[in-house]
């Protein structure tokens with residue numbers, strides 16, 4: 001479980017990035033944070049993960065949160081497996097090196113995401129999408145009950161986006177609490193029970209079904225958006241169509 005209660009944050013004393021954010025993510029469910037560039041999604045998920053302290057309000061979690069940042073360059077040329085092993089830091093006692101169980105957990109996480117073959121590659125030599133997958137494996141290897149992800153699909157090709165969405169659904173089925181920010185309303189429609197919409201007149205929360213409507217999405221992004229149904233195996237799934245304008 002992850003709960004935000006009246007959370008407000010500002011990078012400077014006189015300016016709020018957002019105020020009054022309240023929502024609860026139950027174990028076994030996912031909540032998606034959506035909004036335009038600069039609306040405060042990264043700031044909000046960093047508050048939720050405990051990486052930023054709210055100026056007001058409270059964040060409550062069942063336990064530690066695994067955090068997946070947007071892929072970023074690092075000065076340290078560690079092999080990918082060592083990057084994933086860093087996720088095990090909580091399990092490794094002071095002055096000890098990671099043991100066989102930690103290596104097994106790291107490899108299992110890489111295998112689950114389908115990137116075991118990258119284990120010996122130096123992290124900075126990986127593509128942006130491959131780095132993103134390694135950072136996800138690191139958070140999964142940590143074994144935390146709460147997973148917070150900042151735009152996890154950014155830089156991923158369509159197959160890897162599908163792989164991550166399927167994996168996140170599986171993790172929810174395993175009982176994990178998932179909060180993610182995303183620029184993909186279709187990913188929120190696929191994955192999330194509830195959404196937080198940033199921007200406009202301030203953050204609003206509700207179920208994905210009631211919030212992700214043509215009207216709300218068009219207003220949120222300032223461009224006409226329609227939701228449409230498609231057959232996805234045995235189920236019908238909603239996705240979005242953006243009206244770019246005819247030529």
Ligand SMILES: Nc1ncnc2c1ncn2[C@@H]1O[C@H](COP(=O)(O)OP(=O)(O)OP(=O)(O)O)[C@@H](O)[C@H]1O
Nearest residue numbers: 011012017035036037038039040041042043044198
């Ligand atoms: N370290 C910082 N110091 C000062 N202002 C910051 C800092 N980080 C972000 N901001 C500002 O806070 C606001 C929210 O930024 P944030 O990165 O949370 O938005 P976002 O919705 O994640 O954006 P994007 O979709 O572009 O990634 C922006 O106006 C940004 O310029």
